[in-house]
Amino acid sequence: MSLLEITNLKVSFDTEDGQVQAVRDISLSLDEGEILALCGESGCGKSVTAMSVPRLLPPETTRLSGSIKLDGRELTTLPEAEMRKVRGKTVSVVFQEPMTSLNPSFTVGYQIAEVLRRHEGLSRQAAARRAVELLELVGIPAPARRVKEYPHQLSGGMRQRVMIAIAVACSPRVLIADEPTTALDVTIQAGVLDVFRDLRDRLGTAIILITHDLGVVADIADRAVVMYAGRAVEQAPVGGLFAGPRHPYTLGLMNALPSAAVDGRLAEIPGLVPSPLSDPDECAFQDRCARAQADCRLSRPPLTHQADDHLAACFHPGGQS
Amino acid sequence: MILRIDNLVKHYGPVRAVDGLSLEIGEGEVLGLVGESGSGKSTVGKCVLRLTEPTSGTIELAGRDITHLQRRAMRPLRRDVHMVFQDPFSSLNPRFSIERIVAEPLLRHKVTDRREVSRRVGAMLERVGLRQEMRKRFPHELSGGQRQRVGLARALILEPKLVVADEPVSALDVSVQASVLNLITDLQRDMGFSCLFITHDLSVVEFLADRIAVMYLGRIVESGPTADIFAGPRHPYTQALLSAAPVADPVKQRERRRIVLGGDVPSPLDPPPGCRFHTRCPLAYDECRVTEPLLNDPRGGGHPAACHLVTADRVPDAALPR
Numbered sequence: 001m002s003l004l005e006i007t008n009l010k011v012s013f014d015t016e017d018g019q020v021q022a023v024r025d026i027s028l029s030l031d032e033g034e035i036l037a038l039c040g041e042s043g044c045g046k047s048v049t050a051m052s053v054p055r056l057l058p059p060e061t062t063r064l065s066g067s068i069k070l071d072g073r074e075l076t077t078l079p080e081a082e083m084r085k086v087r088g089k090t091v092s093v094v095f096q097e098p099m100t101s102l103n104p105s106f107t108v109g110y111q112i113a114e115v116l117r118r119h120e121g122l123s124r125q126a127a128a129r130r131a132v133e134l135l136e137l138v139g140i141p142a143p144a145r146r147v148k149e150y151p152h153q154l155s156g157g158m159r160q161r162v163m164i165a166i167a168v169a170c171s172p173r174v175l176i177a178d179e180p181t182t183a184l185d186v187t188i189q190a191g192v193l194d195v196f197r198d199l200r201d202r203l204g205t206a207i208i209l210i211t212h213d214l215g216v217v218a219d220i221a222d223r224a225v226v227m228y229a230g231r232a233v234e235q236a237p238v239g240g241l242f243a244g245p246r247h248p249y250t251l252g253l254m255n256a257l258p259s260a261a262v263d264g265r266l267a268e269i270p271g272l273v274p275s276p277l278s279d280p281d282e283c284a285f286q287d288r289c290a291r292a293q294a295d296c297r298l299s300r301p302p303l304t305h306q307a308d309d310h311l312a313a314c315f316h317p318g319g320q321s
Numbered sequence: 322m323i324l325r326i327d328n329l330v331k332h333y334g335p336v337r338a339v340d341g342l343s344l345e346i347g348e349g350e351v352l353g354l355v356g357e358s359g360s361g362k363s364t365v366g367k368c369v370l371r372l373t374e375p376t377s378g379t380i381e382l383a384g385r386d387i388t389h390l391q392r393r394a395m396r397p398l399r400r401d402v403h404m405v406f407q408d409p410f411s412s413l414n415p416r417f418s419i420e421r422i423v424a425e426p427l428l429r430h431k432v433t434d435r436r437e438v439s440r441r442v443g444a445m446l447e448r449v450g451l452r453q454e455m456r457k458r459f460p461h462e463l464s465g466g467q468r469q470r471v472g473l474a475r476a477l478i479l480e481p482k483l484v485v486a487d488e489p490v491s492a493l494d495v496s497v498q499a500s501v502l503n504l505i506t507d508l509q510r511d512m513g514f515s516c517l518f519i520t521h522d523l524s525v526v527e528f529l530a531d532r533i534a535v536m537y538l539g540r541i542v543e544s545g546p547t548a549d550i551f552a553g554p555r556h557p558y559t560q561a562l563l564s565a566a567p568v569a570d571p572v573k574q575r576e577r578r579r580i581v582l583g584g585d586v587p588s589p590l591d592p593p594p595g596c597r598f599h600t601r602c603p604l605a606y607d608e609c610r611v612t613e614p615l616l617n618d619p620r621g622g623g624h625p626a627a628c629h630l631v632t633a634d635r636v637p638d639a640a641l642p643r
Contacts, residue, residue, distance in 0.1 A: 041494035041495065041496060042494050141584075155585040155586070156358075157585060158585065185357035185358055185521065185586075186357070186521070186523075186562065186565040186566045187357065187561055187562060187565045187582045188357075188585070189565065189567075190565040190567075190579060190581050191581055191582075193567075194581065212494065212495070213567070214495075214569040215566065215567030215568055215569050215574070216567055217569070217571075218567060218568065218569050218570055218571040218574045218575075219567040219571075219574050219575070238571045239571055239572070242569065242570055242571050242572075243572075252496060253495055253496065254569060256495045256496045256498070256499035257495060257499075257524065257569055258498075258499075258502060258522075258524040258525050258527065258528040258529075259524045259527070259528075259568065259569065260569075261528050264506065264528075265503055265506070266499035266500075266502055266503050266528070267499065268496065268499045268500040268503060269496035269499070272464065
């Protein structure tokens with residue numbers, strides 16, 4: 001059994017314009033010690049899928065169905081008081097913006113210790129000692145000095161490391177990282193990605209990495225799920241995914257990268273993503289797809305096995321490379 | 322030369338954003354100005370457009386010194402240089418129709434005949450791939466990619482000699498980015514403008530730029546033809562930058578030699594003495610902490626880099642620390 005099992009998750013939001021279907025139907029699993037990338041472009045539902053796990057979506061306007069099981073325990077129906085214990089302790093989150101996720105009026109040591117005292121019941125001194133160890137774990141030099149500093153005294157890369165330290169303070173089973181390096185410079189990004197790799201290797205933390213950057217996926221992920229219009233269109237170990245993408249959208253994304261230019265031109269994906277307000281019974285990508293045929297408009301292609309562990313939702317998938 | 326910048330300095334109070342920078346852009350040439358946050362790359366663009374007053378140095382546009390031109394004297398020259406901004410959401414006035422936004426530079430430069438304005442706006446919209454019915458729309462009705470096309474139309478309607486583009490595709494999704502990059506390539510080829518393309522994204526400049534200048538803490542550390550820089554980066558910082566940008570191929574990416582830089586970028590409030598990069602450079606030695614290296618290419622035939630090892634005619638390789 002997988003550590004985390006998401007089955008037929010559907011999430012929609014009530015808005016003035018109607019129900020926005022952010023996640024239309026997705027099933028995925030995460031194994032212990034695995035780094036799973038959720039990738040796709042803006043609005044594909046990758047963040048909403050991941051944030052459904054710790055239930056960090058606004059309860060008043062969110063409608064959610066399906067099942068999310070962590071270690072066999074259903075999270076969607078868990079009382080809020082129980083959920084609070086799960087959040088931060090079993091499942092924790094690192095957000096994109098290291099500038100706004102820390103409280104500017106407390107030292108970073110205090111902010112790490114707070115989590116330990118609340119969730120682990122550590123004493124003030126024990127929590128302070130552990131905070132130093134955690135900063136060391138995420139590769140912050142001179143941690144004993146850094147714990148006494150305030151967020152504004154740290155650079156963006158260091159703040160993101162502090163956020164990771166807070167997120168892993170209680171040794172979570174699952175770490176959700178939402179575009180954790182997008183706001184960072186590339187020379188800083190490399191070091192932060194190393195921290196995630198290291199956490200997985202040393203603590204066995206399973207990581208869901210939400211990213212739009214295929215370079216980051218290629219660098220760190222074991223497996224990737226490519227999302228489009230609220231559904232997974234392809235799911236595979238990264239080796240197979242990059243060597244032979246089956247879904248035309250995945251292939252389109254890879255060919256649109258500036259590094260994939262052919263004769264000074266980039267491959268474009270024509271058209272726009274479908275409206276999130278409707279969900280016709282057809283392939284959501286068909287009107288942008290060069291391979292589309294009549295059957296793509298008649299029903300929605302299910303996610304099917306193309307090879308071992310390699311799934312794609314396409315009636316006319318590309319071949320192996 | 323369309324643009325010649327000589328020893329440009331821009332200090333914001335104690336912040337030394339640009340600290341002695343020289344570059345040239347020829348006719349029809351695209352120069353990629355690359356750097357990370359705080360390198361001063363955007364400040365260079367602002368100085369060229371005179372959106373901020375340079376502290377010292379000179380900026381020549383098509384042979385004319387514009388460094389200290391008064392507002393009024395600058396006005397006719399604004400025909401020749403236009404800017405495309407990063408954020409397609411905040412750089413368009415939300416209360417103006419697309420037609421009005423694109424027509425604005427014409428009106429400002431006294432093209433007032435309504436039929437003439439309408440004709441030129443129509444032609445420009447077509448060139449950037451926007452349908453005529455977009456004229457009456459407002460920015461909020463457009464997608465990010467469409468807005469960036471409007472920004473391009475506005476920048477190009479007066480057929481400027483120079484376009485300063487500051488991260489124009491960084492806020493766009495990759496599939497949208499691809500179409501905007503293709504469009505910029507086409508427009509540049511057809512209209513022949515020169516371009517100062519400011520970005521942090523190496524893959525974008527590799528695609529687009531004829532030449533590259535790499536900035537670190539307010540100065541250029543290396544410059545040269547794009548192919549040369551990618552094939553043989555000389556400055557340890559350029560080497561680190563190229564090695565840090567992950568490639569979308571797990572086999573290659575995981576086998577690559579990576580140069581992970583220690584430490585953070587020092588504050589431009591107080592750049593390190595000697596070589597500004599020495600605090601993070603795996604190859605730094607005594608001299609680097611004392612004297613600032615100058616851009617040079619001692620043997621000729623290569624491209625200039627500001628590194629003492631290059632000056633000493635050695636071949637820096639940041640992946641092999643001393």
